[in-house]
Amino acid sequence: MTPAATQLRFSPAAQAEIKRLLTHYPAERSKSAMLPILHIAQAEFGGWVSPEVQDLVAETLNIRPIEVYEVATFYTMYNLKPVGRHVLEICRTGPCMLRGSDELTQHLERITGARVGETSPDGEFTLKEVECLAACGFAPVVQVREKYYEKLDTEEAVDTMLSELRSLIHRPILSWEENGLPNSLQNT
């Protein structure tokens, strides 16, 4: 059963970017654009994808909402509840764990006042644990939106990252071409 159409709408800029993205896929395979469109939706609607936002993505792709729910709930990069200004995705997989991700997480919890899965009282940081971010040679690693913070094996490195983030004003992710590669990929 198809639910009632959502009242939400993408901004004209987001609509233009979605239209451009869809040109990358055959018309009968437009569902393949779901991941980047979910990223646009997340950036556009406050950093998380509510059920209504997921419905909008389904409506945009002309597919059933359940097809979007399945994807949005599978990948950790989509936030399913409100988050702070910065979402810190802390890698907890083997190489990062061996290089101190547990200590890194404990330090972040101490400094921000948020436990993993929570948002700091000042609304600045949400802490999440995720699996391998594919930058194992630069462990331990934290991803914040499109940027990787690498070799966070000292408290000083972590504090520098947090200061940088506090001073940042993020703009929405609307174009994949405009986003830089993680340092780990630039260095190889």
Ligand code: FES
């Ligand atoms: S294990 Fe952390 S980036 Fe691969």
